[in-house]
Amino acid sequence: MSSISQNISPEEMDKIQTLREMVKEQLTPYYDTNFNLLRWLRGHNNNFGEIVPKLRNHLLLRRLFHLDTLADAPRDHPVHKYWEAGLTGEAALTPDCLVNIEQSGTNDYWGILHAFPINEVLRARIYDLEAMLRAVMAKEKETGRKHAVLYVMDLTGLKYDRNLITLLRGALSAISAFITEHYVEMIHEFVLVNAPSFISTIWTIAKPLLPERTRNKVQILGKSTWRSEILQMARAEALPSFWNTEGEEKQFLANLKRSPPIDVSNYHKNGQLPPGFYTSLTIGAGKCGTIEVEAAKGQTLRWQIESDGHFSFAVNFKSDETSPRLVYPRLNQIPGPTFVPVDDHLQCDATGVYQFWISNEHAWIHSLKMRYRISKE
Secondary structure: OOOOOOOOOHHHHHHHHHHHHHOOOOOOOOOOOHHHHHHHHHHOOOOHHHHHHHHHHHHHHHHHOOHHHHHHOOOOOHHHHHOOOOEEEEOOOOOOEEEEEEOOOOOOHHHHHHHOOHHHHHHHHHHHHHHHHHHHHHHHHHHOOOOEEEEEEEOOOOOOOHHHHHHHHOHHHHHHHHHHHHOOOOEEEEEEEOOOOOHHHHHHHHHHHOOHHHHOOEEEOOOOOHHHHHOOOOOHHHOEHHHOOOOOOOOOOEOOOOOOOOOHHHOOOOOOOOOOOOEEEEEOOOOEEEEEEEEOOOOEEEEEEEEOOOEEEEEEEEOOOOOOEEEEEEEEEEOOOOOOOEEEEEEOOOOEEEEEEEEOOOOOOOOEEEEEEEEEO
């Protein structure tokens, strides 16, 4: 805890202490700050019944994925080569905000999703989210004031095609939902710059797919005025130099690189699989299914999953001696169809039954068709 006085009301401090007590078994010293807990309270309107299970799921994610120390590691996930970091520093002109530049128009999201499993794309993205959270926490400790991220989405080069619609309805909406669910109230505002002429069409498609709190934070700057508008929101040192117009005064000073595209030759290719490699599973609309595997402590469970649609996923542990418990965090929106099979694993911490839970409860009509393989190592 910081010794600097924090601008939190007594009423909010009481709620923070209550929430802290309710999740104390899962809360780590790193994540246990007043402002982190305050974000959860404000993001869910102080509804403890809603907050506690979601926060516990997030804290499980933090433990299993070692999120408290993730930002200590180098930024070297293979996905990062094609998805440049964008955290540039303080906005200054928007109080208590740090700037992150997302190259939404030029990042090769389509190529990334055809070259890497979605769970690895998510892990790479979590690294950057943890880097943002750490920077926010550092400023909060320094100033005693709650901070957030001004998330600037650069739409330069965005193309309107079938691939974009698929991304908006699939992976990009899923990642947005993940941020909203796990990094509650960390984003101050999503600011869209250099929006194309078809932005109204895109927004019509994307808006209903986004969580309400995310929708309400989106601001689209003017097509011809965005450069001057963004300079009223953030200092030049926090905005990328590739926005400068050749031959004119350099208005933007942050040294960011453009992300390269993925060569099509690096796309995932379905190799020849032996008969019976996968097991088929169909889950009706509005239903969920489970797969149970017995495993011993110390074994590793590895799974590959192909799906023709979105699904939710979690792993629970069951035994005769203990109550069921979540051992792999619930992911509420894994986008499908999968272009590359999900490929993940879990180290078994006890002997018993590991129940894989897969949900199609969000669907009204579509029956989810999957192929999966679960192995023990």
